[in-house]
Amino acid sequence: MHYTPRWVSVALMDPTPAPITVALVDDYDVVVIGVASILEQYRGRVVIAELDTNKGLSDSVDIVLYDSFAQPEADHHEIRVLVENPRARHVVVYTWNFHPDLVETARKAGVHGYLSKALPARDLVDALERVHAGEQVFTEVPGRTRTATGLDWPGRTEGLTDREAEILALITQGKSNAEVAALTYLSPNTVKSYIRTVYRKIGAGSRTQAVLWGVGHGFTPDHHRIDHWRGGP
Structure with missing residues (x-):
């Protein structure tokens, strides 16, 4: 008998999925660069497309990671703008x-x-991949634990904690104690306690001195975009 060979076409598939593209958004360079740096070790899974501080989203990305440091948390206008942006497939608050x-x-x-x-x-990378796959991922309410290793914020090298730095950043932006309390959902007494600690750490004797110190140490919002972070798309 004569057999006619049957050729079967097999599509070769790359078993490794393409990394997720992420844009990092916050008003402070040092904050978004810190986040980018801790994600860098997972470059095969996550690639940073751009870092935005007070700039609109430029690239089309899988996820916008919105860092809430010193942002007006009680006013979600910026978040709504990102959600409505067709370039942002998913928006995640950090x-x-x-x-x-x-x-x-x-x-x-x-x-x-x-x-x-x-x-x-x-x-964090696992959660971003789950979001990219179509899940809604809301982490459990954490106890007050230490911020993840590698993150950065203004004043960290001067000994300010992340939350103390956020309070000083809002003061440097011109917010009153009442406005800081409303924006951060902290009680007025808690805000005052943070402010006293900040004054002591930076050697300020008044609000004016604290604001001047903040202006001189990177606590005013930046207005930059860093595209193609370390060779990203």
Whole structure:
């Protein structure tokens, strides 16, 4: 018998999925660069497309990671703008503030994730991949734990904690104590306690001195975009 060979065409598939493209958004260069640096070790899974400080999203990306440091957390206008931007396929809030009202407002605004800044880098990457796959990922309300290793903020080298730095940043932006309390969902007494600690650490005897120190140490918002972070798309 004569057999006619049957050729079967097999599509070769790359078993390794393409890395997720991410834009990092916050008003401070040092903050977004810190986040980019901790994600850098997972470059095969996550690639930073751009870092934006007070600039609109430029690239089309899989995820916008919105860092809440010194942002007006009680006003989700910026988050809504990102959610409505067709270049942002998913929007994730990256924060240490899990006040129920903030979480619910973000959820209603349409974010796809609300992630704690206490997450180790590997868990943050896992969560971003889950969001990219179509899940909504809202991490459990964390206890007050230390911020993930590798993150940065203004004043860290001068001994300010992340939350102390955020309070000083808002003061440097011209916010009153009442406005700081409203924006961060902290009580007025807690805000005053943070301010006293900040004054002591930076050697300030008045609000004016604290603001001047803040201006001189990187606490005013930046207005930059860093495209193609370390060879990103």
